[in-house]
Amino acid sequence: MTNPITKTVTKAKFTVIKQHICDNIESGQWQQHSKVPSENELALEFNVSRMTARRALQELTEQGLLVRTQGAGTFVATFKSQSSLLEIRNIADEIAQRGHLHSAQQLVLKEVNASKETAILLNLKTDDKVFYSEVLHFENDEAIQLEQRYVNQKLVPNYLQQDFSEMTPHEYLSSEAPLTEATHEVEAVLANKKVCQLLNIESTSPCLQVKRRTWSSQGVVSLATLTSPGDKYRLGGHLIF
Amino acid sequence: MTNPITKTVTKAKFTVIKQHICDNIESGQWQQHSKVPSENELALEFNVSRMTARRALQELTEQGLLVRTQGAGTFVATFKSQSSLLEIRNIADEIAQRGHLHSAQQLVLKEVNASKETAILLNLKTDDKVFYSEVLHFENDEAIQLEQRYVNQKLVPNYLQQDFSEMTPHEYLSSEAPLTEATHEVEAVLANKKVCQLLNIESTSPCLQVKRRTWSSQGVVSLATLTSPGDKYRLGGHLIF
DNA sequence: CTAGCAAGCTTGTATATACAACTATTGATA
């Protein structure tokens, strides 16, 4: 490495082993469930220590490419055990990444009585007080998403004092109560008249609706319904192999 | 460990350190961007070797909880850098998991000329021959998803000889050409008259449409459009923290 | 005062070693 001219980019040894294993699987040489060389065999073959060979196997296992069982060995995973993942992001981030301008309009911000369903989902009693907000998100002055959100009072007591045209509810909640968990449901629906008006769409236009429930270590924080016109918005995803 | 009665379940040391770090983050003690103790500091504090402390930091980094930069240190990740992931699964698997019966009806299986758009997406020339299949999926005798799929002839030459009421196209393709990559787009749409008839829905019913493009190591394998009635089908997701 | 260098800390890679925990096979015994 003393002479930068002749310097070559030498990959770390464990990545070489990983590549070798990937190649064998992707080319079909090693079929599903077939046994992969053991740590010791790989160490011998590539002239590295067992710990280095182990690292290659370990990382591929975390990626879902291999399956390991103590005592038995390492095997090629079944293809259906590979999960294909769709990333759900903050609308503001998405718009920013497209290079467009995001803005938001706060339509409603008040305290309401929890409906039966809302109470259950927020782990409260029916008619307990909850905070409710409606925020309309714009991409370059075009309405693109309506956010309707119920928030647990106890966990976020200052919710009503915020201005959600400046900071999105998601950003505020993240700063107040670090999220530890979330579930999503994605549906295609027809929006009701009020929502259609806000989003400036026909009443027959299909909408993509994401229902998101978020937890912090203290319990269920919030319940959000995100509605977007089907012709202006889509979710994009990428397989993690 | 000689006496099974007094045997206690002792967690591995690195998991104890992981838990300690998680607790500090989830409780809000350690805010975003704040510096986490270095490997050496943790090793000292927990009386373990540096490599063990390292493993704890490493795994939390892979989970997206921490961010590390060589030379600078380890820091609590920003919450927006946590990705919320929606798992896209095979319709047959999903139905099976619900304990319902999956069946499929093969409507079309033939060779067609690629349209301009299809050709581009499959990385072929316009009017090149491609295989095309239409399969209708049932959950307990109720039509729940229409699968329209274009397949690259060169990579899967025997596609036309299959019977897709027995094995789903996805299963067959997985066995023929191991998938290395896939992209998805999820939209809400209104189905055309033909599709509405097949799925037994009104022409005004919104549908969830997933477009999936899959690769093997040889190139683009197939292009599928999966259309499901919005009132019968939804995608469920879970945050990986 | 500033530019640049050096020291010290951090994480990244790699090795050698030891033992624990688990599995599958083999062989001996009833």
Next chain:
DNA sequence: TATCAATAGTTGTATATACAAGCTTGCTAG
């Protein structure tokens, strides 16, 4: 034949060590 026990092989955890590579800080020379 059936059952149990020993054994060899595999992955899992943990340590000590060494050096490479990158960032930060502070000092020094100009």
